[in-house]
Amino acid sequence: MIEDLVEAEGLVKRFGDFTAVDSIDFTVGRGEAFGFLGPNGAGKSSTMKMIGTVSPATSGTLRVLGMDPASQGRQIRSRLGVVPQDNSLDMELTVEENLMIYGRYFDLSRREVRARIADLLEFAQLTDRRTSKVEPLSGGMKRRLTIARGLINRPELILLDEPTTGLDPQARHVLWDRLYRLKREGATLIITTHYMDEAEQLCDRLVIMDNGRIVGEGSPRELIDRHTSGEVLELRLEEPVGALSGIGDHTEELADRVLVASRDAESALAEVHARGINPAMSLIRRATLEDVFLTLTGRTLVD
Amino acid sequence: MSALTTRTGPPTLTGGWRAHRVLERNLMVSKRSWVLVLSGFFEPVFYLFSIGVGVGAMVGDVQVGARTVSYAAFVAPALLSSSAMNGAVFESTLNIFFKLKWGKVYDAMLSTPLRPADVAAGEIGWSLLRGGLYAIGFMVVMALFGLAESWWTLMAIPAALLIGFAFASVGMAATTFMRSWQDFDLINVVTLPLFLFSATFYPLDVYPPAIQTVTRISPLYHGVELVRAFTLGMFDWSLAGHAAVLLGMGLIGLRVASGRLERLLLA
Numbered sequence: 001m002i003e004d005l006v007e008a009e010g011l012v013k014r015f016g017d018f019t020a021v022d023s024i025d026f027t028v029g030r031g032e033a034f035g036f037l038g039p040n041g042a043g044k045s046s047t048m049k050m051i052g053t054v055s056p057a058t059s060g061t062l063r064v065l066g067m068d069p070a071s072q073g074r075q076i077r078s079r080l081g082v083v084p085q086d087n088s089l090d091m092e093l094t095v096e097e098n099l100m101i102y103g104r105y106f107d108l109s110r111r112e113v114r115a116r117i118a119d120l121l122e123f124a125q126l127t128d129r130r131t132s133k134v135e136p137l138s139g140g141m142k143r144r145l146t147i148a149r150g151l152i153n154r155p156e157l158i159l160l161d162e163p164t165t166g167l168d169p170q171a172r173h174v175l176w177d178r179l180y181r182l183k184r185e186g187a188t189l190i191i192t193t194h195y196m197d198e199a200e201q202l203c204d205r206l207v208i209m210d211n212g213r214i215v216g217e218g219s220p221r222e223l224i225d226r227h228t229s230g231e232v233l234e235l236r237l238e239e240p241v242g243a244l245s246g247i248g249d250h251t252e253e254l255a256d257r258v259l260v261a262s263r264d265a266e267s268a269l270a271e272v273h274a275r276g277i278n279p280a281m282s283l284i285r286r287a288t289l290e291d292v293f294l295t296l297t298g299r300t301l302v303d
Numbered sequence: 304m305s306a307l308t309t310r311t312g313p314p315t316l317t318g319g320w321r322a323h324r325v326l327e328r329n330l331m332v333s334k335r336s337w338v339l340v341l342s343g344f345f346e347p348v349f350y351l352f353s354i355g356v357g358v359g360a361m362v363g364d365v366q367v368g369a370r371t372v373s374y375a376a377f378v379a380p381a382l383l384s385s386s387a388m389n390g391a392v393f394e395s396t397l398n399i400f401f402k403l404k405w406g407k408v409y410d411a412m413l414s415t416p417l418r419p420a421d422v423a424a425g426e427i428g429w430s431l432l433r434g435g436l437y438a439i440g441f442m443v444v445m446a447l448f449g450l451a452e453s454w455w456t457l458m459a460i461p462a463a464l465l466i467g468f469a470f471a472s473v474g475m476a477a478t479t480f481m482r483s484w485q486d487f488d489l490i491n492v493v494t495l496p497l498f499l500f501s502a503t504f505y506p507l508d509v510y511p512p513a514i515q516t517v518t519r520i521s522p523l524y525h526g527v528e529l530v531r532a533f534t535l536g537m538f539d540w541s542l543a544g545h546a547a548v549l550l551g552m553g554l555i556g557l558r559v560a561s562g563r564l565e566r567l568l569l570a
Contacts, residue, residue, distance in 0.1 A: 091406065
C-alpha cells in the first residue's frame, strides 16, 4: 500500500500565456489533512483540478494514488471524493436522487447505494430533507450534500475546494465539525482555502500559495513559529510609522493599522506608551497564519 | 453508523463505456416530467391528421415509382422522419446547451469514472430512446389509419432511429460551438428548409433535375427515402446509400461532440 497519495514535482499549469501553477512540489501522505492556503487566483483550484484528473498538467510530474492522471484518470477518479467549489449538484433531482445517481456513476448497485444513502444523509444532517429538491436548500445544506455525495464511493482521498466559502459563520462551524469527523475516521483530506482560521483548524500540514508558487510549507504551528515572532501588536496611529522604530522585531503598515511583530507584545505596547504615543486603538493577539502570509508575501490574505 | 470513508471491497472496476449511466440520470429526471416527454408523440400525429388526412382529401392519390398510393400513405413516413429530426435536434441543442452552461451536470459526471465520450454517447442515446418511443407510437397510429401495409413497415422504426442518431450527433457537436442563445436561431434556419424541401410533401421528381441534385444534399431527404421505402414496401439498393449517409453523419458528429466536450470541460 502506497503511503504518499499525491506526489507532485515541478507541476505546471498554463492557460495560454497565463501561468496558473508555476512549478510546485508537494506530497500528501495517507491519513493527512493537507491544505493549500492562499488568496484567490493563487493557483489552488487549478492544482485541485489536476489532482482530480479533470485538468491535464502542462508539465511536471503528478502521481495520484500511485497512478498517472493522464493515462489512468478513470481509475483514479473511481477512488476520489470530489467536493467542487460550485457544488455542481443536479438541480433537476432531489437530495436522495443526487446521491443515488452519483453512486450509479461509480457503477455501485442500487441496493448498495441505498444502504450508504441512509448513513450519508445522517452524516450530512439532511435526513429530513431526503425528498426535497436541491434548489430550496440553504448554502450550508447544499455544501453538506455535496460532501455526502463525494463520499458515496468510500473514497481514499477527498478533495475539498474552498469548503466553506460563501457560508455564514454558523454554517461554517457545522461544516468544520463534519470534516473533523472525517479526519477522526482517518480519511485523507486535501483542502483549499483562503481563510487562515479554516487552515489552522483543519489542516495537519499546509502549503502557502501565492501567484502560482508555494512560498511556505509546514504545520500551522511550525509556520507560525518559523515566520512570525509569536505575538502581534495592532495599532491605529496618528503619528508616522517611523515613531515606532526599534519597537518589536518588525513593523508592517496596512491601510488602516500598523502591525508590530514581537515576542512580547505587552512590553512593546508599554514602550509605545513610554514614548508618549497614544494610539487610537491597540490590540494584542497571537500571531496567525495571516501574519505568516503577510511576512512571506508582503500582502494580506483576504483583501 | 458505519465508517463513511473506509473501503470495504476492492475498488470499482473501471473498463468500458458508461454511457448508460447518463441515460439512467435522464430517465430519473423525466420520471417527474413524463407529460412533457409524451408531448413529443403528438407532433407527427397532428401533422398526419392535418396534412395527411386533411390536405390528402383534396390531393387524392400520388404516383410513387410504379405504384399509386394515397397522399396520407405518401406523407406519413416523411412526417415520421422529420419529427425524428426535430426531436433529436431539440434534445441535442437546447437541452445540452443548458446543461453545459448552467446545469453543471457534466462537471459532476466527469468527476466520476465517466468520460466525455460517455456523456456524448449517453445524451445521444437518450434522445434516441425518446425518438424510438415516438416512432413506435406513430406506427400504431399509422396502423389505425390503415397505412401500415406490411410487416416491413416496422423497419421504419430503426430507420427513424438512424435519422435521430445522425441529427442528435451533429446537433450536439454544433451546440458545443454555440456561445449564446442567439446562436440557436441558426438551427431553425437549417431545419425548416430541410423539413419543407426533403421530398417531404411531394415526390422529388416534381422538381427540375438541378433542384433535385440540391435536395439530395439534405440528410433528411435520405431519411425520408429510407423510411418511405419501408412503409411502402419498395426496396432497391439505393437504400444502403441512404442509410450510409445517415450513419456516417452520426458517427462524425459523435466524434466531434466527444472531442469538443473534452476540450470544453477538461481544460
